[in-house]
Amino acid sequence: MGKRRFLTIPDRFYTIMTQSFTPRVFSGIKPSGGLTLGNYLGAIKRFVGMQGGEFETVYCVVDMHAITVWQDPTELATATREVAAGYMAAGLDPTKSILFNQSQVSAHAELGWIFNCVARVGWMNRMTQFKDKAGSNAEKVSLGLYAYPSLMAADILLYHATHVPVGEDQKQHVELTRDIAAKFNHDFKVDFFPETEPVIEGPATRVMNLRDGTKKMSKSGESDMERINMLDDADKIAKKFKKAKTDPESLPETLDGLKDRPEARNLVDIYSALNDSTPEAVIAEYAGAGWGQFKPTLADLAVAKLAPISEEMQRLMNDPTEIDRILANGAEKARGIANPILKDTYDIVGFLRG
Template sequence: MLEIGYNKDMMEGKTILTGIRVNSEMTLGNFLGALLPMTRLANKYSLNNKINIFIPDLHTIISEVDGELQKNLIQGIKYYLAAGLEVNKNVHIYRQSYVPAHSELCWMLNCVATMGEVSRMIQYKEKSKNGDAGTNVAIFDYPVLMAADILLYDANYVPVGEDQFQHIELTRDIGERVNRKFGEIFVLPEKTEKQVEFIETANSAGGIRIRDLQNPEKKMSKSALAENSKIMMNDDPLRVAKKIMSAQTDSLGKIAFDMFNQAGISNLLQIEALISDVPLQEVISTWAGETRYGDLKKKVAETVSTYLSEFQAKVAKISDEEVYQILAEGERYANEVAQAKLLAVQRAFKLR
């Protein structure tokens, strides 16, 4: 893929920020769609740019947590490390709730944001069933806290899924409103078009959404009832291989990448490309015209089970103490940067 304007040797002095909620154990879909691409992106750009990876624990508690929040949190960071994240002086990992400026800036941005623009957020409408009175307020205010998460650090790029793009635009609108009233306090994140262009450099397979193994019309989800429909990152690798061998495909009898007519086969090709870290087009070309679906399943099953075996072994070797040390260093950085930005906003609002 041609990466115009995003050559890793040319881009410098930018801040890339992302966060992944830790409500539960991670599916292979979450891992391949978010965590692994972000790890590779961080390693690619961290020499000359700041990489902020935060654990959005305040966002996480707006809904039920499956398991123990703290255990999930530590496990999530171990997953980054096991996936190959190179922690250096430009890579900062921190917990949202350990940086109080996030909450305070959110309140101040609430004084600038309007009910109309926040209520138009698609995620709010979906999660609140179009404004049901029983919806907790945090679901409504989620995008404003997200704006604070971004604006505190002058983040330029925020790798997120498509369902979050509207929140990035809201962040820009709120930040621009503050800047017009008080001067250039915030650096605004790039517009959606540039965010998309940048996100596409994160993985060699392009924009992806890993599908349900038994119903590839849907994305892979932990909440799916059929165990064979999903792969969890802590699944037994041998069991995972069996799940892939039983994946639903089609009756066309020819391997091709076609998400409309051959979603199951296309899903397997995506998984192979992402885990192998090779361009999707290369994987497509390798299998183009082949007719034996079983051979493709066998190859993907071998690739995934081998990767998971090695990944799980790496996770087991990472101690909690190592994670807490990384967090302590990241939170020192985050509090220093965030507090300086918060003070500028407090002064603008005449609170200081």
């Protein structure tokens, strides 16, 4: 039997190995298509709620992820600004949170490559979103679409983020991030990357299609009536909710009565999320109500909550230079956190630099 090999860790890694992690939130939205109510309730509204509290908050427009499928360059730039405008119109304050677009911080791509070499092919093969997006055409999609979960892990761990607010459908990506962090720490005998916790809470963390409650609300759905766009005006918002698909039954006495009624459950969840309440509270208030009563009430609530955001987004989009300035300032702040962490990662891996 050969001699067992032990890795010797240089003294300069002592503080890395024993560090405690600053409570920090990181999350981002991909600028492909337009923002929808799903983005707002499932992500942005929670991003805003977490700023100014116990966490340092870092929020990103993940434009590098957008190009896993081909994007028109002009449209990508516009979509990037739209996401940034959506963040700010919803209440995200660039003086309280770091707001930037991913491609302005090259450390994302650099750490992403290291994590490509840490992650295992078998882990990627289990990622359900790749299977859903690639479908039967998996041999012809970009390598980026297959490998992007390791870049997502880099996005998070580049800031030593301890928490990530995500929808239920993104939980698998955070679990992969934890696996990559654990393997890196184990392979190099360090306690360097935190095992990030997903934050999945509240109603409507997964907002469904207004015409088919079994499908997620999507930017790419066939009909515009399937979704609420964050740039929709008050009239469009009201019209879409009033025409949303339901069923013949009234609202039940208990939440259990919404089982196997996906469209009804979706509208109740949306109402509760917009009203900062719970589905149980909505049912208690509207038990026995018909859709002729509930949908107009929901439409009025949605207009009251969303139309001001839409108007502010339009105002911000009319000044792209100011959006670009805010993103550039945020990127500078982001690099202040990311570059030292990348430098330490390079030292741990053994990369020589002048």
